[in-house]
Amino acid sequence: MSKAIAVFGSTGTIGENTLQLIRDYSSLFHVDCLIAGKNIERLRGQISEFHPPFVSVERAEDADRLRREFPSLDVGFGEEGLKVAAERPSSEVVVMGIVGFTALAPTLSAARAGKTIALANKESLVVAGTLVKQEALRHGAKILPVDSEHNALFQLLEGRPRGDVRSLVLTASGGPLLRRPELPLEDVTPAIAIKHPNWKMGPKISVDSATLMNKGLELIEACFLFDFSPNDIEVWIHPQSIIHGAIWLHDNSCLAQLSKPDMKSSIGYAMHYPARLDGPIPKLTFKDMAQLEFLEPDTIRFPCLELAREALKLGPSHLIALNAANEVAVAKFLEGKLLFPQIPQVIRRVLERHQARAVDSLNTLFEIDRESRHASC
Numbered sequence: 406m407s408k409a410i411a412v413f414g415s416t417g418t419i420g421e422n423t424l425q426l427i428r429d430y431s432s433l434f435h436v437d438c439l440i441a442g443k444n445i446e447r448l449r450g451q452i453s454e455f456h457p458p459f460v461s462v463e464r465a466e467d468a469d470r471l472r473r474e475f476p477s478l479d480v481g482f483g484e485e486g487l488k489v490a491a492e493r494p495s496s497e498v499v500v501m502g503i504v505g506f507t508a509l510a511p512t513l514s515a516a517r518a519g520k521t522i523a524l525a526n527k528e529s530l531v532v533a534g535t536l537v538k539q540e541a542l543r544h545g546a547k548i549l550p551v552d553s554e555h556n557a558l559f560q561l562l563e564g565r566p567r568g569d570v571r572s573l574v575l576t577a578s579g580g581p582l583l584r585r586p587e588l589p590l591e592d593v594t595p596a597i598a599i600k601h602p603n604w605k606m607g608p609k610i611s612v613d614s615a616t617l618m619n620k621g622l623e624l625i626e627a628c629f630l631f632d633f634s635p636n637d638i639e640v641w642i643h644p645q646s647i648i649h650g651a652i653w654l655h656d657n658s659c660l661a662q663l664s665k666p667d668m669k670s671s672i673g674y675a676m677h678y679p680a681r682l683d684g685p686i687p688k689l690t691f692k693d694m695a696q697l698e699f700l701e702p703d704t705i706r707f708p709c710l711e712l713a714r715e716a717l718k719l720g721p722s723h724l725i726a727l728n729a730a731n732e733v734a735v736a737k738f739l740e741g742k743l744l745f746p747q748i749p750q751v752i753r754r755v756l757e758r759h760q761a762r763a764v765d766s767l768n769t770l771f772e773i774d775r776e777s778r779h780a781s782c
């Protein structure tokens with residue numbers, strides 16, 4: 406029996422890689438539903454190829470169009486469509502490839518429906534890590550991280566007594582600006598910022614990678630996923646993106662997970678878990694590993710990683726503020742309304758003005774998110 410996969414963000418990078426795996430391993434997987442935003446043209450092609458019984462899109466008018474074009478297809482839209490897709494009894498694995506805060510509600514729905522969640526979205530853990538974990542535990546859902554670093558750490562930590570592990574190591578490629586110290590940050594255009602050297606990713610995460618906020622969000626993600634304090638998580642710039650994560654044990658042994666930088670590795674791991682796919686990506690050779698470099702992050706030029714560490718210390722409501730400010734600042738930068746070095750400035754300002762408060766309900770969480778977005782404008 407092949408596994409039914411719900412693909413959230415099907416027209417994005419994670420979605421397209423997931424569909425490539427379903428294409429390559431058609432005896433193991435099939436599409437249960439596709440969830441996309443506004444890229445209807447690409448979605449149309451995916452519907453024709455994979456024949457899912459259900460799709461959901463962002464806008465009602467796009468849903469109407471698709472209903473006319475594919476009369477036998479069940480089509481949802483908006484928040485309700487996301488919820489329906491996350492809870493479908495027929496799906497076994499939910500691949501959560503939606504970017505940003507929007508993924509929180511369907512991630513919680515999937516957790517409450519007891520799904521296996523291949524979680525590529527980091528923002529949902531940043532703003533509601535404790536809640537997402539609690540709901541997964543309560544309803545027997547399993548969260549398998551797809552972010553390459555966390556997927557590596559998951560593989561290294563699984564089945565290992567927590568007491569054996571001293572600390573975690575997150576690697577970061579350093580992004581497109583690492584080798585360009587001569588370039589004034591004011592001159593960094595969206596085109597430069599989204600040109601990632603190793604990974605093919607969407608615009609938001611590529612800008613996050615250039616500012617190092619991606620690693621900041623990943624640090625927070627790792628604290629929640631693995632119950633480690635930020636002080637026990639090292640970050641190293643590793644431009645080749647071959648070592649995705651490592652753990653230090655108490656006897657000072659270091660274990661690492663290595664592969665070519667290809668998202669199909671961690672997505673395939675999560676989709677087929679606990680079994681392993683036969684060759685979803687080309688094998689690494691020792692020649693590929695001949696010149697691995699490791700550098701300390703430049704936290705002066707790129708302050709976002711430290712902003713994330715500060716927000717972690719200040720508490721959960723500051724994490725929501727951090728994420729909201731970052732999403733707004735990155736969107737404005739991509740629209741040409743903000744300069745690159747203003748991204749951390751906006752985030753710092755929002756964090757400084759934010760008054761810590763208890764995040765005791767989902768309503769409060771959404772309220773803090775809304776206020777912080779407003780404060781970021």
Ligand code: MG
Pocket residue numbers: 552553554623
């Ligand atoms: Mg990553």
